[in-house]
Amino acid sequence: MSSSVQNLEAARALIRRRKRSDRIFNLVGAGLIVLSLLVLGGLIAGLVHDGAGRLFSTHEVKPDGQPPGFREVVGTVRRAPDGAWILQQDPIELRVLSQQADEVAALAGRRVAVRGELPRAGERLMQADAVLAIPESLSPGQPIPGDPDIVGQLIRPGHGGHASGAAQASQQALSGFVLCPDPMRLELSDGKGGQINLSQFEGRRVAVDAGRRGRKPALALITATDIAPLRSRSFFASMPSMSPSRAGILPGVVGTLLVMLVTMIFAIPLGVAAGIYLEEYAPKNKFTALIELNIANLAGVPSIIWGLAGLALFIFALHLERSVLSAGLTLGLLVLPIVIISTREAIRAVPNTVREAAVALGATRWQATRYHVLPYSLGGILTGSIIAMSRAIGETAPLVVIGAVLFISFLPPWPVQPQPPFVNLEFLNSKFTVVPMQIFDWVSRPQPEFHANAAAASLVLLAMTLGLNAIAIALRFRARKSIKW
Amino acid sequence: MKDEVAVAAGPAELGEDLQEFSFESPGIAGAVQRLKERAIEAVLFVCGASSIVVTLGIVGMLVYESIPFFRAVPIRDFLFDTQWTPTFANPRYGILPLLSGTLVTTLVALVVAVPVGTISAVWLSEYAAGRLREILKPVLELLSAVPTVVYGYFALITVTPILRSVLAVFGVDLPGFNMLSAGVVMGIMIIPYVASLSEDALRAVPMSLREGSFAAGATRMQTAWRVVVPSAFSGITAAYILGIARAIGETMIVAIAAGQQPQLTFNPTSQGMTITAYIVQISKGDTPHGSIGYQTIFAAGLTLMLLTLAFNVGGQLIRKRYREAYA
Numbered sequence: 001m002s003s004s005v006q007n008l009e010a011a012r013a014l015i016r017r018r019k020r021s022d023r024i025f026n027l028v029g030a031g032l033i034v035l036s037l038l039v040l041g042g043l044i045a046g047l048v049h050d051g052a053g054r055l056f057s058t059h060e061v062k063p064d065g066q067p068p069g070f071r072e073v074v075g076t077v078r079r080a081p082d083g084a085w086i087l088q089q090d091p092i093e094l095r096v097l098s099q100q101a102d103e104v105a106a107l108a109g110r111r112v113a114v115r116g117e118l119p120r121a122g123e124r125l126m127q128a129d130a131v132l133a134i135p136e137s138l139s140p141g142q143p144i145p146g147d148p149d150i151v152g153q154l155i156r157p158g159h160g161g162h163a164s165g166a167a168q169a170s171q172q173a174l175s176g177f178v179l180c181p182d183p184m185r186l187e188l189s190d191g192k193g194g195q196i197n198l199s200q201f202e203g204r205r206v207a208v209d210a211g212r213r214g215r216k217p218a219l220a221l222i223t224a225t226d227i228a229p230l231r232s233r234s235f236f237a238s239m240p241s242m243s244p245s246r247a248g249i250l251p252g253v254v255g256t257l258l259v260m261l262v263t264m265i266f267a268i269p270l271g272v273a274a275g276i277y278l279e280e281y282a283p284k285n286k287f288t289a290l291i292e293l294n295i296a297n298l299a300g301v302p303s304i305i306w307g308l309a310g311l312a313l314f315i316f317a318l319h320l321e322r323s324v325l326s327a328g329l330t331l332g333l334l335v336l337p338i339v340i341i342s343t344r345e346a347i348r349a350v351p352n353t354v355r356e357a358a359v360a361l362g363a364t365r366w367q368a369t370r371y372h373v374l375p376y377s378l379g380g381i382l383t384g385s386i387i388a389m390s391r392a393i394g395e396t397a398p399l400v401v402i403g404a405v406l407f408i409s410f411l412p413p414w415p416v417q418p419q420p421p422f423v424n425l426e427f428l429n430s431k432f433t434v435v436p437m438q439i440f441d442w443v444s445r446p447q448p449e450f451h452a453n454a455a456a457a458s459l460v461l462l463a464m465t466l467g468l469n470a471i472a473i474a475l476r477f478r479a480r481k482s483i484k485w
Numbered sequence: 486m487k488d489e490v491a492v493a494a495g496p497a498e499l500g501e502d503l504q505e506f507s508f509e510s511p512g513i514a515g516a517v518q519r520l521k522e523r524a525i526e527a528v529l530f531v532c533g534a535s536s537i538v539v540t541l542g543i544v545g546m547l548v549y550e551s552i553p554f555f556r557a558v559p560i561r562d563f564l565f566d567t568q569w570t571p572t573f574a575n576p577r578y579g580i581l582p583l584l585s586g587t588l589v590t591t592l593v594a595l596v597v598a599v600p601v602g603t604i605s606a607v608w609l610s611e612y613a614a615g616r617l618r619e620i621l622k623p624v625l626e627l628l629s630a631v632p633t634v635v636y637g638y639f640a641l642i643t644v645t646p647i648l649r650s651v652l653a654v655f656g657v658d659l660p661g662f663n664m665l666s667a668g669v670v671m672g673i674m675i676i677p678y679v680a681s682l683s684e685d686a687l688r689a690v691p692m693s694l695r696e697g698s699f700a701a702g703a704t705r706m707q708t709a710w711r712v713v714v715p716s717a718f719s720g721i722t723a724a725y726i727l728g729i730a731r732a733i734g735e736t737m738i739v740a741i742a743a744g745q746q747p748q749l750t751f752n753p754t755s756q757g758m759t760i761t762a763y764i765v766q767i768s769k770g771d772t773p774h775g776s777i778g779y780q781t782i783f784a785a786g787l788t789l790m791l792l793t794l795a796f797n798v799g800g801q802l803i804r805k806r807y808r809e810a811y812a
Contacts, residue, residue, distance in 0.1 A: 018704045018706075018707065019704060021704075021706060022704040022705055022706040022707075025608075025612075025706045025709075026608070026612050026705075026706075028604065028608075029604050029605065029607065029608025029609075029612055030608060030612075032601050032604050032605050032608070033605050033608065033609070033621060033625065035601075036601065036605065036625060036628060036673070036676055036677075037624065037625070039628075039673055040627060040628055040631070042643070043631065043635070043636075043639050043643070046639065046642070046643045047635070047638075050642065270532050270535060273528065273529050273532035273533070274529075274532040274533040274535060274536065276529055277526075277529035277530055277532060277533035278533050281526055281529055281530070281533075282533060290537070291533060291534065291536060291537060293801065294536050294537055294540050295536050296797075296801050297540075297794065297797050297798060297801065298536060298539065298540060300727065300730050300731075300734075300793060300796075300797035300800075301543070301734070301790070301793065301794075301797075302730075302733070302734020302735070302736065302761065302789060302790075302793055303734070303736065304734065304736045304761050304764055304765070304786070304789070305543065305547075305734070305786055305789060305790050305793075306543075307764075307768075308546075308547060308550075308764065308782065308783060308786040309542065309543040309546050309547065311768075312546035312547070312549070312550050312783070313542060313546055316550070317546070333539055336535075336536070336539070337536070340536070364518065364522050365522065365526075366521070366522050366525045366526075390630060391630075393632070394630075394631075394632025394633065394634070394635070395632075396632070396633065396634040396736075396737045397633070397736035397737055397740075397761065397764075397765060400765050400768050400769055401764060401765070401768045401782075403768065436632055436634045436737075439634045439635065439638065440634050440637070440737065440740075440741065443634075443637060443638045443641060443642070443741055444741065451638075451642055454638055455638065455642075458632075458634075458635045458638055461632055461634075461635060462631065462632070462635060465630055465631070465632055466627060466630060466631075469627060469630045473623050
């Protein structure tokens, strides 16, 4: 009697244990999926953290698109109360050696003379070799002793209000000084100065060429030989550059669009036609089986192999150069199996009754396909094509092999033009780069500033691929809702 | 298909009987129509057969371009030499260091992707409610939609520092470029691949097997692991094998994060170079076209192609077999 009670207890304990492990496994499974999604979230969050600032930051260029040169001084043109024109330079972030920090801190709020290497145009960071107080007794206009490179008001950010947002954001514990340079009187040199009316520049940011006297003009006065208004240019509108803060992804985006155009025109019609043949026409024989096995395997060929094949075929054998055309065709071959497989799945989902009904009414096989099967499978074909394009947009390896250019200073010609014949095919032969290539280039460089560019470009690329995927998922969802067989 | 042909032929035969009733003779129109049909079928056939041409083209080109290499380098050296230094003054052409790099990164990727992918698949198929699964599956698949170059950035900039500080606790010094973080990120990339294919296999297991198990008093977990997973074993194996093929051919993650030094090592915390990363390195550099250094990329590519082909064909065959098992 007692042993059966014991058995019952043991059995209950066993059941409890089993149920508990079942619950634990449920949590583990759900947890792992959540973890995978968190990784995706972490990846995106990391990119936003590293790259979002760069994505929306701008830099300044002159009207000819060039950045301000080494000899030029950048600032805002203003009018002094006495009617003279002055140039107000941007605040500069001063870095001082840590052993000098206390000494320099004592000067906060005063006018100082600074020696050191002046920042390059467009940059705000300066390593100060020496920071010297200027005697209060010195009257304005008198030469400043000590041969300084720049003169201005020294501020500790947080204590004074003049520091710009950018300077404050990038300040660090030891470099927490900002120099507001003294405004300089702006005169135009005798040569042509008289004709230029400075009032057109009032309140605008300009690059002033200080002539042979260079970037360290007699501190209180700039005699300009040339003056150019500046406009800001975004990451999206910029060309690659050796300077990370000026580099942009314009040629990458244009190149991606053009290569995708070629890929789309090549792969989608061919892939859809092949899919239709295999589903609607192909007889059940060895050859068809071979094609099917072949397509399944083509989908698994590593993308870099497609690059090698494209290199050998389009560039070595057909002499198409390392161009938009070769790249588009290579990526077209790469996504062809995806288009074929998804077309077949979409067509297979149409019930046979639809075909039989059409044929019973006297439709030929093509008519049944064209007017009855294809309209129903169009949603699925479209979804598959979009997925294929999103795959092609992110491909890097084959294009490295094909030879996308890393540093490109021009844009391929645009395929559409306003004059007849409205289509310009020259872009096919153009050299190019694409967004993934730019990311690869930037991430391969050692400087962290370039990594920020890589993150920003990755965000752009992710927006494209995930956007296309989201469209595809939405389409699939809608198609499933609207058609119920 | 055969039945349809018969049906399609029906109206054409009827056509002769109906001729006297129609207002115009269908003779010419019918001939044109037939011609059009034939033309369309021919065009579609060419498109369908193009994949064969493409495959032959790829294999042919790889073989053709690597012939000069294998003329210059004995195949025994290629397979068994332990040094890969084609661009050095004293070149050695042993593929083993590249193979070891590929092997190590692939194994690390599998260590991540196989448990996570399998458990996720079991959970999705056996535990998740229908609606939740419909939402989670495409979201999970987004993991494989992320471009690989972005994963490369992730591996180098985010994962490597994390792993480095974790491993520092155990006294392991992880270099800035290493196969470990490249492999881990590669594993993350192929999770959805393994999970999706495994889940297909699990769902193909007939409900009656589960019901039998539940009737015998098994919990969901016991049913999943002792009945459903063994029944879908071949399908899950196929998923692993196809995942391996993906990992072997993955390029950008290893090219960015694993380093540039081919060395024969099986230590994942060291630098290493895979076959794919080598092809990228040479393509990016300025090795002159026509030199033997350049031809090595085709020899390496051919090796890679044969490797992945073996895994892909194996995976497809196993998949086919399990499909028929319960049909």
